[in-house]
Amino acid sequence: MNHAAQPSALKKPLPAALLAALGAIFGERLSTTQAMREHHGRDESSYDPMLPDAVVFAHSTDEVAAAVTLCSRYEIPIIPYGTGTSLEGHVLALHGGITIDVSQMDKVVAIHAEDLTATVQAGVTRKQLNMEIKDSGLFFPIDPGADASLGGMAATRASGTNAVRYGTMRENTLALTVVGADGRILRTGTRARKSSAGYDLTRVYVGSEGTLGIITEVTVKLYPQPEAISAAVCSFPSTADAVNAVIQTIQMGVPVARVEFLDENGVKAINAHDKLGLPEQPLLLFEFHGSQHGVQEQAELVQQITAEHNASGFEWATRPEDRSRLWAARHNAYFALLQMRPGSRSISTDCCVPISRLAECILDTKIDCEKHGVIYSIIGHVGDGNFHVLMLVDPHNPDEVATAEGINQRMVARAIAMDGTCTGEHGVGMHKMDFLVQEHGENAIDAMRAIKHALDPKNIMNPGKIIHW
Numbered sequence: 001m002n003h004a005a006q007p008s009a010l011k012k013p014l015p016a017a018l019l020a021a022l023g024a025i026f027g028e029r030l031s032t033t034q035a036m037r038e039h040h041g042r043d044e045s046s047y048d049p050m051l052p053d054a055v056v057f058a059h060s061t062d063e064v065a066a067a068v069t070l071c072s073r074y075e076i077p078i079i080p081y082g083t084g085t086s087l088e089g090h091v092l093a094l095h096g097g098i099t100i101d102v103s104q105m106d107k108v109v110a111i112h113a114e115d116l117t118a119t120v121q122a123g124v125t126r127k128q129l130n131m132e133i134k135d136s137g138l139f140f141p142i143d144p145g146a147d148a149s150l151g152g153m154a155a156t157r158a159s160g161t162n163a164v165r166y167g168t169m170r171e172n173t174l175a176l177t178v179v180g181a182d183g184r185i186l187r188t189g190t191r192a193r194k195s196s197a198g199y200d201l202t203r204v205y206v207g208s209e210g211t212l213g214i215i216t217e218v219t220v221k222l223y224p225q226p227e228a229i230s231a232a233v234c235s236f237p238s239t240a241d242a243v244n245a246v247i248q249t250i251q252m253g254v255p256v257a258r259v260e261f262l263d264e265n266g267v268k269a270i271n272a273h274d275k276l277g278l279p280e281q282p283l284l285l286f287e288f289h290g291s292q293h294g295v296q297e298q299a300e301l302v303q304q305i306t307a308e309h310n311a312s313g314f315e316w317a318t319r320p321e322d323r324s325r326l327w328a329a330r331h332n333a334y335f336a337l338l339q340m341r342p343g344s345r346s347i348s349t350d351c352c353v354p355i356s357r358l359a360e361c362i363l364d365t366k367i368d369c370e371k372h373g374v375i376y377s378i379i380g381h382v383g384d385g386n387f388h389v390l391m392l393v394d395p396h397n398p399d400e401v402a403t404a405e406g407i408n409q410r411m412v413a414r415a416i417a418m419d420g421t422c423t424g425e426h427g428v429g430m431h432k433m434d435f436l437v438q439e440h441g442e443n444a445i446d447a448m449r450a451i452k453h454a455l456d457p458k459n460i461m462n463p464g465k466i467i468h469w
Helices: 016-029 034-040 061-075 126-137 150-155 201-205 239-251 266-273 292-308 320-331 333-338 355-371 398-415 434-440 442-455
Strands: 052-055 078-081 098-101 106-112 115-121 174-182 185-188 215-220 228-235 260-263 283-290 312-317 345-352 377-383 386-393
Touching: 016 034, 016 052, 016 061, 034 052, 052 115, 061 078, 061 098, 061 174, 061 185, 061 215, 078 215, 106 150, 115 126, 115 386, 115 442, 126 150, 150 215, 174 201, 185 201, 215 239, 228 292, 239 260, 239 283, 239 292, 260 266, 266 320, 266 333, 266 377, 283 292, 283 320, 283 333, 283 398, 292 312, 320 333, 333 377, 345 398, 355 377, 355 386, 355 398, 386 398, 398 434
Parallel strands: 052 098, 078 098
Antiparallel strands: 106 115, 115 215, 174 185, 174 215, 228 283, 228 312, 260 283, 260 377, 345 386, 377 386
16 A cells, blocks of 8 residues: 555665575574565555565574674664564565564563563563463453564553553563664663663663564563453443543543443444444443452442443443453454455554543544545544544555545644644554654654664664654
8 A cells, every 4th residue: 555665775685695694593494485575574554565585483582683693794674573463564674684573482481470570582472471370360461452472562662451550561561681783682671670770771672663672582560360350331422422431530530440432433343343232322441450349339430420421321241251252342343444344454543642632632533534534433542542543445546545644644743732642552663753753853853863873873673663764
């Protein structure tokens, strides 16, 4: 749909000596086949595929370091790859090069239940970690929807449905093992809950999207599994009613674990996809964690708040299978919407604003979508002011693509004007690079560029992402 051809001016031919050296290290785990390159040259973004020249599957930090050292010697781009679920073109090989796939680095290195921490290799997924620790009475709460790898989640500073209570990967990452652009291995942070020792390198690499180094191990916080979990769903006559109910809930300090918004288009899509019978109106889906008494108290208070905002059909889901069905439908919303227009592609975008401006931002975006006649849905982790817009377009119709991108640009400008951000959780990748200047200003971008130049002077680490070189 976008960027149909790779920019050849910066694309270097792959030296035969480099391939030979990589082959000596990785053997059959080095691939140059078209199928493998195509698989690693796409993600969930709207961009057309951009293929690497070769793919290697790493099993250890030392193997990643060896590959990076070789690529640095020949000044060949490196693209880290986990599960390929990114939405803004993060893993696309814009200038060719070598993709280092860490998905087979899938070992849980250590679980320290007494300290509420776990250390995992970068390819471990969030579901895998939770399966490993389920008998310990602990869980890892960050849930971006897709079963993403922990390394990729740290690299994109992911969050998701539980962020309103448990925070994002920024708050839940204690330490990292990183391979720098010259192949050196560094470890940032410790398992201690706080430190005043030097620059906070962990936070430098969390959210760096592979542009400063490759994350190979992650140490994360764990949490006790709640004694009780309850979910509730309710519908509203308008988007404003639904969002204002959330704003009041947050402002009153109700400690909801999750609160998700789906507009009427999203509800219609998941009804068709998951065979549900929800009213096709704006909907809120809540989840409450805590003691039996605490969960009941939270839910009753939220029921009162939503009633004040004209909610109807407030229903409880206390059985695990009922909760799972509701959340599975929510996580399937992207694929459900695609079925509303077969053959289309989704331009997916997000922003985040202060909670007091959320209703205004969503409503203005909704009006913009309606005005331009796009098939769309607005879905949000509205408890922390974050919402997503999914717009279906014909990938072969440049006018439709331009219309959707125009809506995205106006939404981002609106969010930034409200003292918000161009992306609450998707990250920057290729798609939102130009918005960073609007959000941060030239001086801040110069500071980011100085960090990039210092840590990656040859510009080989995922080049063409986050900031212009």
